[in-house]
Amino acid sequence: MRSLRVDAVLVQAVIAGALSFAHLHDLAAAAGQSGWKAWAYPISVDLLLVAAWRRLRILRTDGAPVRAAWLWFAVALSASLGANIATAGLLDLDHVPDWLSILVAGWPALAFLGGTLLVHAPGPRPQSTPAETEAASVERAPEPVPEAVEASTTAPALPASPPATPSVPAALVAHARKVADDHHARTGAPIDTDTLRVRLGVPAPMADAIAAQLT
Numbered sequence: 118m119r120s121l122r123v124d125a126v127l128v129q130a131v132i133a134g135a136l137s138f139a140h141l142h143d144l145a146a147a148a149g150q151s152g153w154k155a156w157a158y159p160i161s162v163d164l165l166l167v168a169a170w171r172r173l174r175i176l177r178t179d180g181a182p183v184r185a186a187w188l189w190f191a192v193a194l195s196a197s198l199g200a201n202i203a204t205a206g207l208l209d210l211d212h213v214p215d216w217l218s219i220l221v222a223g224w225p226a227l228a229f230l231g232g233t234l235l236v237h238a239p240g241p242r243p244q245s246t247p248a249e250t251e252a253a254s255v256e257r258a259p260e261p262v263p264e265a266v267e268a269s270t271t272a273p274a275l276p277a278s279p280p281a282t283p284s285v286p287a288a289l290v291a292h293a294r295k296v297a298d299d300h301h302a303r304t305g306a307p308i309d310t311d312t313l314r315v316r317l318g319v320p321a322p323m324a325d326a327i328a329a330q331l332t
Contacts, residue, residue, distance in 0.1 A: 137197055138163070144200040147210035148221035158221070161228045162200075166193035172235045189231040196224065285326050293317055293327045 141159035150158060169190035176183045203217075204210065296316050300308040308316075314324035 134163070137201060140204045141197065141200045143204050143210065144217075145221055147213045148218045149213075150221060158224065161225065162193055162196045165189060165228050165231055166197060168232060168235050169193055185234065189235055192227070192231060285323060285330065289317070289319075290327060290330050294331060297331055 138159040141162055142155050145158035146155040169186050169192075173183050173186035173190060176186055208217075293313060297308045297313065300306075300312065300316075310321075310324050310328045313328055314321055317324065317327070319327070
């Protein structure tokens with residue numbers, strides 16, 4: 118049977134959280150928020166604090182801007198710290214000033230705004246996975262056409278004839294047209310035969326045949 122070990126950090130976190138929760142409740146109740154509303158205030162403050170810190174860590178890991186997350190973390194921390202200080206005897210809870218009552222009453226709208234912005238803030242652009250990159254390279258470079266088998270050296274020599282124009286599949290022509298359009302959009306000039314051959318990964322005769330069909 119495993120022995121139970123007490124985590125000092127966890128115990129400290131529970132005690133600090135309970136005290137902060139109680140201070141926020143007492144301040145909300147003193148500011149006119151009675152019943153369940155006084156108990157909801159510390160939950161709202163702590164949840165915004167945790168949400169902002171979690172969003173801050175995610176943005177840091179992804180290398181995205183963290184300014185907005187820092188802002189809402191500071192707002193929630195100020196609300197929690199302010200309640201702890203206010204209930205330390207510096208504020209008469211029986212006669213809460215009007216400005217503090219206004220701040221407490223306006224907190225739900227502020228917390229809702231902060232939580233919404235944290236959840237729906239645009240994150241960093243996802244990077245392509247190795248599998249997606251490999252699939253894209255396979256799509257851009259079709260399988261090369263096998264070369265004709267060389268004639269046997271023992272066969273009689275035939276009269277020289279002009280090389281036949283290789284047949285090009287329609288799908289390869291359509292893919293080459295997309296490559297040519299992309300090259301023209303990026304450079305402003307039509308794609309040349311050598312560039313087309315490199316992009317498609319086909320032999321020079323087939324690249325010439327494809328280029329002839331693109332004009």
